[in-house]
Amino acid sequence: MARGELMKKLLASYGRDDEFRVVVEQIIADEEKKNNHVLARSLRKTLENIGSVAPSTGLSRLLPFPDEAKDFIHRVEPKRSAQDILLSRENTELFVSLIQEFRQADRFRRHGLPLRSKLLFCGPPGTGKTLCAEIFAAELGLPFFHVRLDSLISSYLGETASNIRKTFEFARRQPCVLFFDEFDALARSREEAGEHNELRRVVNSLLIFIEQIEPSGFLIAATNLDQHLDPAIWRRFDEVIWFELPDMGMIEKYLAQAFKNSRINFDPAAFAAELRGYSYADLEKLCVQTLKISILDGNRAVTEAHFRNALRHAQRRRRREAQLDS
Ligand SMILES: Nc1ncnc2c1ncn2[C@@H]1O[C@H](COP(=O)(O)OP(=O)(O)O)[C@@H](O)[C@H]1O
Ligand SMILES: [Mg+2]
Structure with a gap:
């Protein structure tokens, strides 16, 4: 094949590993x-080196991101890892099986079995x-898109669905986690649409896209609503x-973990009953506040008084929030 044609194929294979390799083999x-x-040998060596680097980093190549989506999608670099989250045993098992x-995936595909790739996360705010x-x-x-x-x-609103299509097309081709936060907005909009x-x-075309897409990574949606969620929505996951x-x-x-790097001279577990109804995010704020108070106090250890002080503040805040909600 003419060199120009091979170059074009090489460029067109950008981001698709298998295709890229086939074209490079052709060039060799x-x-x-x-x-x-000499050139052929050196190319082959380079190709082998790519092979040994790319899969072990576990990172996938990035496709160019659709310009139209910049206002509402951004890439987030995860800063935390599995040991930073507390999950129920049930959810831990579920995530392990999804990762597996x-x-x-290839083994399941060979058997013609469908893969789970669309997940809906439900639960109160601050639960992770x-x-x-x-x-x-x-x-x-996988890269994470929020x-x-x-x-x-x-x-x-006022535009065609073509922008939505581009976003979903991206998720179909780019192995990634596409995360739809505040998915309740969709349910609310459905109600309000009237x-x-x-x-x-717009809402309907979004739902249709979600139904039809077969992401090469995962589509995850999160909502604070549960029982109110329209079955028309959750059956698509x-x-x-x-x-x-x-x-x-x-x-x-959680408390044990939060204070594991601090010198602490009381047992925070004794407060567990008092903290029922707190979310993980509430607990996090409480513990961070406790540590700050202890630092300001110049103490080398975290004391029960520091904790109680932060707890009083948290309780006031929760009471106010409850008033706002009611
Ligand atoms: N299950 C959890 N384990 C550990 N920390 C958590 C957990 N859930 C929430 N947090 C803490 O609270 C913060 C906010 O939680 P987030 O994931 O935004 O909750 P949600 O999305 O359910 O509202 C997190 O960044 C984390 O620091
Ligand atoms: Mg959230």
Whole structure:
């Protein structure tokens, strides 16, 4: 094949590993035919080196991101890993099986079995839905894209569905975790749409895209609503995963972890019963506040008084929030 044609094929294969390799093999064969053995050998060596680097880093190549999506999608670099999240045993098992399935995808595909790739995370705020999605992506070595659904919906009002299509096309081709946060916005919009034809059209086309897409990584949506969630929405997902507020055992575990690098002269587990109803995010704030108070106090150890002080503040805050909600 002419060199120009091979170059074009090489460029077109960008981001698709298998295709890229086939084209490079063709280039090598081509050079060999032309008796350029030194060049052919050196190309082969380079190709082998790519092979040994790319898979072990677990990172996938990035396709160019659709310009139209910049306002509501951004890439997030996960900073935390599996040991930074507390999950129920049930959810841990589920995620382990999803990771296994992703890594063995080819075996399942050979048997014609469908892969689970669309996940819905439900549960109260501050229970780790966003955190878990990020860590999941990091564990899989996939880039993580965060989608703000409310801005996506409003940015599409008055436009065609072609921008949505580009976003989904991206998720189909680029192995990634595409995370739709505040998915409730979709459910709310469906209710509010009523006679608002434009909104209904946008919401419906989003739902159709979700139904039809077969992501090469994962599509994850998160919502704080559970029982209110329209069955028309959740039946489009392969798994619905529940995130709960921590029970006493999990609260104790969280506190132990939060203070594991500090000198501490009381037993935080004694407060677990008092902290029932707190989310992990609430517990995190409480512990961070405790540490700050102890630092300001100039103490080398965290004391019960520091903790109680932070707890009083947290309780006041929760009371105010409850008033706002009611
Ligand atoms: N299950 C958890 N284990 C450990 N920390 C958590 C957990 N859930 C929440 N957190 C802490 O609270 C913060 C906010 O949680 P987030 O993931 O945004 O909750 P959600 O998306 O469910 O509202 C996290 O960044 C993390 O620091
Ligand atoms: Mg969240």
